[in-house]
Amino acid sequence: MQKRNDQVWREEVGEIYKNYSIYHQGNGSEQVVFQNGSSLSRSRSLQIISKLKEYGFLSNIGKLLDIGCGNGGFLRSFQEIFPNWVNSGYEINEKYKEDILNISNVVNFYSSDFSVIKEKYDVITLIHVLEHLSEPLEYLNKVKDLLLPDGILLIEVPNFRENPFDLMIADHIVHYSLDALNLIVNKLGGEIVYQSENLIPREITICISFSNLLKEKAKSEKVPPEVVDSNLVITNEYIYNLEKFANTIVAESKTGTSLGIFGTSIAGTWVLSALGGEAISYFVDEDVNRIGRRIFDIPILSPEDVSTDSILIFPFKKEIASSIFHRLFLNKKINYLSLEF
Numbered sequence: 001m002q003k004r005n006d007q008v009w010r011e012e013v014g015e016i017y018k019n020y021s022i023y024h025q026g027n028g029s030e031q032v033v034f035q036n037g038s039s040l041s042r043s044r045s046l047q048i049i050s051k052l053k054e055y056g057f058l059s060n061i062g063k064l065l066d067i068g069c070g071n072g073g074f075l076r077s078f079q080e081i082f083p084n085w086v087n088s089g090y091e092i093n094e095k096y097k098e099d100i101l102n103i104s105n106v107v108n109f110y111s112s113d114f115s116v117i118k119e120k121y122d123v124i125t126l127i128h129v130l131e132h133l134s135e136p137l138e139y140l141n142k143v144k145d146l147l148l149p150d151g152i153l154l155i156e157v158p159n160f161r162e163n164p165f166d167l168m169i170a171d172h173i174v175h176y177s178l179d180a181l182n183l184i185v186n187k188l189g190g191e192i193v194y195q196s197e198n199l200i201p202r203e204i205t206i207c208i209s210f211s212n213l214l215k216e217k218a219k220s221e222k223v224p225p226e227v228v229d230s231n232l233v234i235t236n237e238y239i240y241n242l243e244k245f246a247n248t249i250v251a252e253s254k255t256g257t258s259l260g261i262f263g264t265s266i267a268g269t270w271v272l273s274a275l276g277g278e279a280i281s282y283f284v285d286e287d288v289n290r291i292g293r294r295i296f297d298i299p300i301l302s303p304e305d306v307s308t309d310s311i312l313i314f315p316f317k318k319e320i321a322s323s324i325f326h327r328l329f330l331n332k333k334i335n336y337l338s339l340e341f
Contacts, residue, residue, distance in 0.1 A: 030073040031265075032287050033200055044200055045077035048127070048156065053081065055194055057152045057207060060084055062122035065146060068129035071096045072103050079105045088119065120148045127156040131172040140188055144210065153190070153208040155181070156200065163202040164238035164339065165267035165315055177231060178204055201320075237341075245339055246274040249313055252337065253279035258310040260284055262324065262336075264295050267315035272296060284312065286328075308333040317341060 033047045052058050061084045066074050069089030079087060088108035089100045100109045110117055124147055133139050140153075147153060160166040160175035167175060178197060185192055185208055194207035253259060253275050260282045261268045272280055283300045285291055291302045306312065306329065314321035314336055321338030329336070 032289070043073065043077060044127075045074040046081075047200060048074075048125075048154070048205065049078055049081055051194070051196070051199055051205070052123070052152075052154070052207070055207070057194070058082060058123065062086075063119060063148075064088070064123045064125070065090060065117075065119070065121045066125045066127075067143065068092075068126060069096075069100060069109075072100045072106075074125060074127060075100065075103050075106055079103060088117075088121075090117075114142045114146065117146055119146070121146055121151055122148055123152050123154065125154045125156075127154075128158070130155055130157050131166075131174055131176065134173050136174060137184055137187055140184065144188060144190070147210065150209075150211045152193075153210075155204075155206050155208070157181070157204050159197055159202055159204045160238075161234060162197065162317065163267070164242055164317070165265075165270055167235065167238060168242065168270050169266050175235075176204060178206075180231070181206055241339055241341055245315075245337075249274060249337060252311060258307065260301070260306060260310055260312050262312050262314045262321075263316075264290055264300055265315075269295070271313050271315050272298075281310070282306075303328040306332065306334060310334050312336040314338040 030043050030045060033042060033044050049058075060082070062082075064078060064085055064087045066078075066087070067090045069075055069091050072089065075087055075089055078085065083105065085105060087103075087106045088110065089106060090110045091097075091100075092111065094109075094111050097109050097111070100106055108117075108119070124143055126143070130136050130139075143153065157176045158166040158169075158172065159177065161177050166172055178195065181204060182192065185206070188208070188210075190208040190210045192206050193209045194205070196205045197203075199205045249259075249271060258281045259279055261271050261280055262284045264283050264285050264287075268283060277296065280298055283295055283298055284303055284306055285300050286303060290300050293300050312325075312329070312334055314324065315338075316324070317339050318341060321336065325336050
């Protein structure tokens with residue numbers, strides 16, 4: 001599913017990137033992933049690297065290129081687990097160049113055209129890159145040329161089927177499902193040797209091989225079959241339900257009850273926007289890097305600090321919201337609102 005790449009979209013995205021600061025809610029620390037419905041967590045990077053290691057995609061030595069390396073979160077985590085690898089980073093600007101080059105075992109930083117990259121890599125990662133590109137196939141063909149013959153290409157993108165709010169993120173021009181990624185990989189001439197829709201909640205992770213040797217070892221976590229033609233139907237359904245959800249929370253905001261939002265991601269800020277930036281007393285987050293900070297001058301509380309007789313807004317699908325509520329708030333006298341599907 002793709003937005004229209006017109007002048008209005010490009011101008012809007014230009015404004016977003018003008019003052020963009022990565023992971024600003026966590027003061028530069030990347031998001032964490034909570035383990036198996038518990039309060040135990042680790043960074044998204046460590047979650048991904050651990051799975052790469054588990055599936056035998058990483059030897060003791062090698063070369064890695066992280067495209068869209070941001071402030072270096074993935075590269076830092078990677079060198080801690082694989083200290084004998086030689087790593088490089090690529091980003092569209094040089095804002096974090098010095099930070100990247102100061103990471104152990106990082107030998108190169110690139111920010112211009114791929115043609116300046118002369119190395120070939122054992123692993124190339126694109127974590128939350130593809131959704132920003134209007135021509136993903138053309139881009140991936142260039143990336144493919146930077147892989148060694150037995151190399152692995154890892155892609156991580158939001159799963160719009162599990163996170164309807166991804167449709168509302170202005171600079172995400174393409175919204176992916178697993179079937180859409182399969183089509184792209186087939187056109188690239190590769191094969192998915194690992195895929196998951198739950199390694200990172202509400203995201204899709206795939207590893208691609210262009211080597212016949214690895215294809216014979218192909219491994220995959222089972223996912224339900226998807227039908228390409230249903231994406232448009234699902235998108236329209238999601239937009240309808242998001243509008244309905246917005247109307248519900250606006251009505252609730254007029255009752256005078258204290259309102260909070262669970263999560264400080266884009267979905268949470270979308271809820272705040274739907275309320276005109278008002279009526280919200282606090283955000284709630286489990287991430288210790290975010291607790292105690294402020295977003296839009298609204299405090300971020302821990303779950304333990306949520307007062308009774310308040311209403312929490314969960315900008316998630318019903319099943320996810322229910323799971324979080326029962327894990328964290330079941331014994332508190334609070335109510336919650338979530339999407340109805």
